[in-house]
Amino acid sequence: MDERSTTVFMILLFCVASVAPAAANTLDVCASCHVNATCDDKRDNSGKVCNCKYGFVGNGRTFCQDKDECQIGATKICGQHTKCHNTFGSYYCTCLSGYVASNNMAVFIPNDGTHCQDIDECSVEGICGEGGQCRNQDGSFDCSCQLGYRVRNGTEPFHPHKDEALCQGQIACSYNLFRLVSSVLLKLFLMTSPNSAVDCGQPTLQEDTVLLSATGTAFGSVATFECADGFVRRSGSSNSLCGADGLWRGLSVICEAKCGPIPFLAHSEVLWRNRSAVIHRCVNGYHSWRGSNVSVCSSSGVWQTATLKCIEIKPPINRLLVSNENCLQWSAEKYEEETETYKVIYSGSRDYERSFSDKRKQFLRSKTDWLEVCLNLLPATNYSIAITALSAGFTAAITINTSLTAPAVPDVHYREYDTPVPILTLHRSPSTLDPISFYQVFVLPIEGMMLFECSSPTNGEPSGKSSSSQGHVAAQMSSSHVGKEFHFTVGDGHFYGGFFNAPLEKGRNYYVILRAVSHWKKDSKSSCVLWAKVTGTSYIVKISSLSAAVSLGLVALAVLLGCTYTGFFKKK
Known part of the structure; x- marks a missing residue:
């Protein structure tokens, strides 16, 4: 081999060595995707890849966490x-x-x-109060006083919502002096009245209201309320009066949100709210499916209700059952009209046959909500079945014990024999999956009309060396001792499974029946076949008949030779 051939050979070996492990370790990628991930095709169409859903980050398989x-x-x-x-x-x-x-x-x-x-706060008329002049700023505004007015309780510029400053003219100052004198006179009057010792304390707030002003806390004081921001007054009085009993009375104002009561979404609760927006979320046991989860109070005074839909959380594979001991049925709980791929893996074992194993799997793709797949399960077998919805990454399992069925009829060729020790043959596949426990050989004397009940109870008691005139069990053989081809000699005088294979009586005719028995727990099933017929011609009769035939043959030969000899001499 030259140097170039050696190089090519080594490259081929390297390629085979690198490809073989990859083929042996093929991974079902979609089945390993995280619950917050989707299984997508790679851009080069070389396979599948797990990607975290929008709003989540991670590797798509072991974790996908919320993306902040x-x-x-x-x-x-x-x-x-x-x-x-x-x-x-x-x-x-x-x-x-x-x-x-x-x-x-x-x-x-x-x-x-x-x-x-x-x-632009300055577009609101009177925002700076009487005599005030508004100046809009980025994100805010401030006020200053017009000519003829001066600022009180502060300096210019001022913010009327943050400061106590305001603009007052000469008339306003006189008015304030009047209010001060009136207030002093009112207090002097209350102090000299019989109820001057009454104190109602701080005015009690009502839901969705704020205190606007209060003349005091003594008897006769008046507290004025208004609806909080984002609420409007619907009805009732907004004033509360301090009574002689020391209680505030008379406040009956009812305030409602600008858009009215917040919208109600089925199976949801309020996560967060303010005067103009509400964020909903699904309650426990339900999850969101499509739609916005935010309700907004519009400028027209009407709620723009969230379109969130909360649906009950159900497993992707629900109501799993096995029908007729063969077909797997389940309900597919899907939230989209999409095709789901299911993988079914099932494994069977038998208590009475330790070496038995039935392991299989199959795949199914469907869009329907109710699915059925038949598995061709074997009888008298304990099965464990697991089904996985690959895109959802969910697995459900179920077990079933299939019942016992009658075994297949034994494969034999019927023949008639005239020998007292016929040799019969049974053909059986060594890889058969029939749960056959043992075979039984019945020998029945032929006497008039006969009836054999194959489903009669299995006689498991060994017999002695005597045979019954009504028939007997000549042998019982475990299926593990019966190979691909089994030969059995009727009437050989040996024991088989504790049963005596008695010699056949001379001069009698017999039927030989083979019964296959399946036995599992407390149940038994059987199948029978007529294996052979044995005619009972005696040995002495056979010898006599043979001797007579030989004698007749010799006489005929002698006559023939005599005739031939006589004719020959006459010619001479």
Whole structure:
């Protein structure tokens, strides 16, 4: 072999060595995908690969964890002037105070171009109060006083919602002096009244309300309430009066959300809410399937209800059962009209046949909701069956003990014999899967009309050396001792399985029947076949007949020779 041939040979060996292990270690990739992953085709179509679903990160097989999109920063994921909120498998964005989403929604995802833009607070008339002048800023605003007014309780510029400053003119100052004098006179009156010792304490808040003002906590004081931000007054009084009994009374205002009660979604609960948005999630035992999980109060005062649908969590393989001891049936709980691939693996064993093993598997692809696959299970066998939905990565298992069936009729060739010790032949496949326990040979004398019941109880008691005139069991042989071809001599005087193979009586005719018996636990099944007929011509009769035939032959020969001799001499 030259150097070039040697090089080519070594390259071929290297290729075979590198490819063989790969073929031997083929992995069912889809069955190993994580529950939060999908099984996809590789870009080069060389196989399958597990990829974590949108909103999750990981290797696709051993783990897929929630991806915190907000960790890279709200500015990068949501845009300027935003706050990012992470959820399981997703996220959403809100605008900072002083900004509003360009689509006027309280929460959004910026993949449609939505961004936060400055709110022009100065477009609201009177936001700075009387005598105030508004100046809009990026994300906020401030106020200053017009000519003829001066700032009180602060300096310019001021923020009316954060500071106590406000603009007052000369008339306003006189009015404030009037209020101060009136307040002093009212207090003096209350102090001299019989109920001057009554103190109602701090006014009690009602749901969804805030305290606007209170003249005090003594008898006759009045507290005024208003609905909290995001709520509107529907009915009732917004004033509460401190009574002589020391209790606040009269407040009956009812405040409702601007859009009314929050929307209700079946099988869901509220995860988070504010005055204009609600985030829903499915309750335990249900999981989300399609749709948005956010309800938003629109500018028109109507809830834009979330489209989230919560469906009951069920295993991908449900109501698994075996029909007619052969066909596997189950309900496919799928949430999409897609094709699922199922792998069925089943293994069978027998208590009475330790060497027996039946291991098989098959695959099934289907879109239907109710499936059936027949497995051709063998009788009298203990089976363990496992079925896996590959894309869902879910496995269900079931066990079944198939019942005993009648064994196949033994393969023999019927013949008639005129010898008292005929040799009969049984053909049997060594790899048969029939659960045959043993064979029995019955010898029945032929007497008039006969009836043999094959399904009669198996006689397991060995017999003595005497044979019954009604017939007897001549032999019992375990199936493990019967090979591909088995020869049996009727009437040889030996014991087989404890049964005596008695010699046949001379001059009688017999039928020989072979019975195959399957025995498992407390059940027995059998099949029978007529194996042979033995005629009973006696040995003396046979010898006499043979002697007579020989004698007749000799006489005929002598006559023939005499005639021939006489004719010869006459010619001479």
